[in-house]
Amino acid sequence: QKEVEQDPGPLSVPEGAIVSLNCTYSNSAFQYFMWYRQYSRKGPELLMYTYSSGNKEDGRFTAQVDKSSKYISLFIRDSQPSDSATYLCAFGGGSNYKLTFGKGTLLTVNP
Amino acid sequence: GAVVSQHPSWVICKSGTSVKIECRSLDFQATTMFWYRQFPKQSLMLMATSNEGSKATYEQGVEKDKFLINHASLTLSTLTVTSAHPEDSSFYICSARDLQGQANYGYTFGSGTRLTVV
Numbered sequence: 743q744k745e746v747e748q749d750p751g752p753l754s755v756p757e758g759a760i761v762s763l764n765c766t767y768s769n770s771a772f773q774y775f776m777w778y779r780q781y782s783r784k785g786p787e788l789l790m791y792t793y794s795s796g797n798k799e800d801g802r803f804t805a806q807v808d809k810s811s812k813y814i815s816l817f818i819r820d821s822q823p824s825d826s827a828t829y830l831c832a833f834g835g836g837s838n839y840k841l842t843f844g845k846g847t848l849l850t851v852n853p
Numbered sequence: 854g855a856v857v858s859q860h861p862s863w864v865i866c867k868s869g870t871s872v873k874i875e876c877r878s879l880d881f882q883a884t885t886m887f888w889y890r891q892f893p894k895q896s897l898m899l900m901a902t903s904n905e906g907s908k909a910t911y912e913q914g915v916e917k918d919k920f921l922i923n924h925a926s927l928t929l930s931t932l933t934v935t936s937a938h939p940e941d942s943s944f945y946i947c948s949a950r951d952l953q954g955q956a957n958y959g960y961t962f963g964s965g966t967r968l969t970v971v
């Protein structure tokens with residue numbers, strides 16, 4: 743079983759749609775959970791950070807963590823063409839501060 | 854906010870030559886730097902972790918003699934790809950962490966360097 747699984751997509755939605763992105767993980771040592779957005783040929787940009795089960799909302803973005811099921815999600819409401827990017831889940835924990843990334847989901851929001 | 858400057862943003866080099874990539878933390882002290890490689894449509898793969906003033910710790914399968922990492926100061930880390938070959942062509946990204954892990958929860962990424970070896 744891979745440490746992190748993320749559906750690579752691609753995912754294409756119309757403007758205004760609700761987008762759901764998901765990752766599963768197997769490493770129980772992961773303590774914090776992050777979502778990054780990466781535009782083509784750019785570095786990742788932090789969207790959401792959380793360390794507990796439940797929901798965290800920031801504007802149009804909601805991060806959801808279910809530690810018991812080892813499952814995290816990112817919801818994007820009222821999606822915009824500018825949201826078109828690759829979305830990466832990332833997991834961390836432990837004293838070495840390493841992050842483990844999912845493969846990323848390529849999202850296209852069509853006007 | 855915390856900013857990490859990475860240069861160059863792209864570079865083309867001939868096979869057999871060496872290429873140096875710089876990563877600078879502009880407004881915080883980076884006690885730890887991470888170097889990643891990303892192939893097209895693939896995730897970020899950690900290559901090595903470096904702590905200021907110490908030797909880098911390389912991930913399994915990464916050749917330390919080929920990918921030389923120097924982290925001599927709290928604001929600068931460099932990655933040198935030595936004797937580059939076409940299979941080294943990739944997108945290289947650095948990430949810097951401050952001591953308290955405050956900036957971006959401890960992970961501020963550079964904008965990446967696209968290396969093409971011809």
